[in-house]
Structures are given as C-alpha cells and as structure tokens.
Amino acid sequence: MSKKSYKYLFFDLDHTLWDFDANAREVLQELYHHHDLANMGIESADHFWDRFYTTNNGLWAKYNKGEIDKFYLRNERFKLIFEAAGAVMPLVQDNFLKEFNKQFLHLCPRKSKLIDGAMDLLEQLHGKYPMFIITNGFEEVQSIKMASSGIGHFFDRVITSEKAGFKKPYAGIFNYAMKWCQAHPEKSLMIGDNLGADVVGAREYGMDQVYFNPEGQVHEEEVTYEVSHLSEIHSIIAQPLR
Ligand SMILES: [Mg+2]
Structure with a gap:
C-alpha cells in the first residue's frame, strides 16, 4: 500500500x-x-x-x-x-x-499502566505532529488518567464526548474536534481500539484510521490500517505531511 x-x-x-x-x-x-x-x-x-x-x-x-x-x-x-x-x-x-x-x-x-508501546510511540511522535485525544470517557477522569500515566504533556487538546455533546462514532464529535483543533479530516489520522466508535466513526467522517486490534478480532470493515501492536504505527506515520 x-x-x-x-x-x-x-x-x-x-x-x-x-x-x-x-x-x-x-x-x-x-x-x-x-x-x-x-x-x-x-x-x-x-x-x-x-x-x-x-x-x-x-x-x-x-x-x-x-x-x-x-x-x-x-x-x-x-x-x-x-x-x-x-x-x-x-x-x-x-x-x-x-x-x-x-x-x-x-x-x-x-493508576498509571499504559498499553505496551504507548510511551515509546508518543515520545517518538511528540513535536512532529500536533496530537489530540478524542474520548467517550468521562470529563472528570480522563485528565487524571493522562496525568497519572505521564502522557498529558504530549497532547494539545483533549476532546471528550461530554464537551462535544456527541459521542464517537457520531460525526458531531469529529466535527467539534476539527474545529477545536483547527484540523482537517483529509489530513488527519484516527487511532483507536474500538472498531465501531473509533474506526468506522472516523472513516464515515472522512478520516483515515488505524484499527488497534491486539486480540485479532475478526471483522469485515474496511479500515485504512490495522495493527496488533502500537509499535507498528511508527512505520505508518514516520513523517508528517508538510
Ligand atoms: Mg478505547
């Protein structure tokens, strides 16, 4: 590809x-x-x-x-x-x-445990790309999780469904994210583990996606990329668009 x-x-x-x-x-x-x-x-x-x-x-x-x-x-x-x-x-x-x-x-x-490879990936990408979180998790706990695990400083913005008024997979939250982050869907990549909310949601909105599928769930969705370990993402996004 x-x-x-x-x-x-x-x-x-x-x-x-x-x-x-x-x-x-x-x-x-x-x-x-x-x-x-x-x-x-x-x-x-x-x-x-x-x-x-x-x-x-x-x-x-x-x-x-x-x-x-x-x-x-x-x-x-x-x-x-x-x-x-x-x-x-x-x-x-x-x-x-x-x-x-x-x-x-x-x-x-x-608690501070991260998915294997997460810290390494974020450290590598930090400074090369503006990075954002889009989460359906609750406003009051997501920032605590990011601080406890030492990843808060990697991200420019955190978009929660509560703030946006829409949950993933609905277009409303992606719309809100694009405006708030001054981003464009065709230049954006969504990385997530939830096939419906993250991957199909982003695809329908017009963003490319990485399906993080560590357990190898079988599915029939069309996805841009699929990885079983976060380390595989390095080769997908080694260089940002100029
Ligand atoms: Mg998830």
Whole structure:
C-alpha cells in the first residue's frame, strides 16, 4: 500500500493508550481484599474481575449506543457486577455499593499502566505532529488518567464526548474536534481500539484510521490500517505531511 502522510493525529485513550483493563483489575483486586468480598460470597478476586469485565463492557456498549446514560452506568454498575459475581445480595447494602463505586472511581484513574508501546510511540511522535485525544470517557477522569500515566504533556487538546455533546462514532464529535483543533479530516489520522466508535466513526467522517486490534478480532470493515501492536504505527506515520 502506498503510504499517505498526515498532519494531525487523533488518539482514543482507554484501551488504546491507557491500559484500562490492567488498571481496573489492579484496583478491583485491592478493593476485593480491602472489603473482604470473599465474606460476601464472591469466590475470588479473579472471578470478581472477570464479572466486572463482562458486565462493564456490556454497559459501555449500551452507553456508546445511547441506550443508557452516565448516571445509570455509574450508579447501577456495581450492583449488576456484584450480582453477576455471585455475591449474597442481602449482605450488599446500597450504601456500601455507593461507597465502593466512589472508591473505584477515585482509585482507577490514578493508576498509571499504559498499553505496551504507548510511551515509546508518543515520545517518538511528540513535536512532529500536533496530537489530540478524542474520548467517550468521562470529563472528570480522563485528565487524571493522562496525568497519572505521564502522557498529558504530549497532547494539545483533549476532546471528550461530554464537551462535544456527541459521542464517537457520531460525526458531531469529529466535527467539534476539527474545529477545536483547527484540523482537517483529509489530513488527519484516527487511532483507536474500538472498531465501531473509533474506526468506522472516523472513516464515515472522512478520516483515515488505524484499527488497534491486539486480540485479532475478526471483522469485515474496511479500515485504512490495522495493527496488533502500537509499535507498528511508527512505520505508518514516520513523517508528517508538510
Ligand atoms: Mg478505547
């Protein structure tokens, strides 16, 4: 494939740069032991993580489609996860779940683990390109995640769906990003792990895309580039467009 040059780089944050799964898993493990969840009937920290992963991903897919709102996601999440993990629900008070959720939301964005290759890639590209984040994650935690993991200074702007009033994959958020970042879709590249929100969203808007697909998900979408490791992106965007 002949290589195109780009002028503006847009990145997704969760699961593309910031390792949501590793960071959330670490926090849940800490909270599992701190609150002695074995005593509430949840057999192990690994099992708790496993149920969190499935339930949370399901809720986020609904959130991205607009089927549930932030309030529901935030407030009902742990009730569903505790149920799914086999907790003895009469032992799990609403106040406890509220506090648990608060602790999770406080601790998780303060974890620093990045996806393998992320720091190296950002260091290489920094100064060569203006770089931006486009995220459906919540306004109040995304900047904490970027600061905790030491990547905040690489980015010129952070566009959240809350600020834009539209979520990826909708054109509204890309439109907002282009204006706010003074960029042009035909000179921009979107890099993200979510095939629908990041990749198809950007493609429909007229941007080229890199699908970061570490698990080799099978799909039939037409994508500009697909990589299984972030290090492969170096060769795609070695030189910016002049
Ligand atoms: Mg993502």
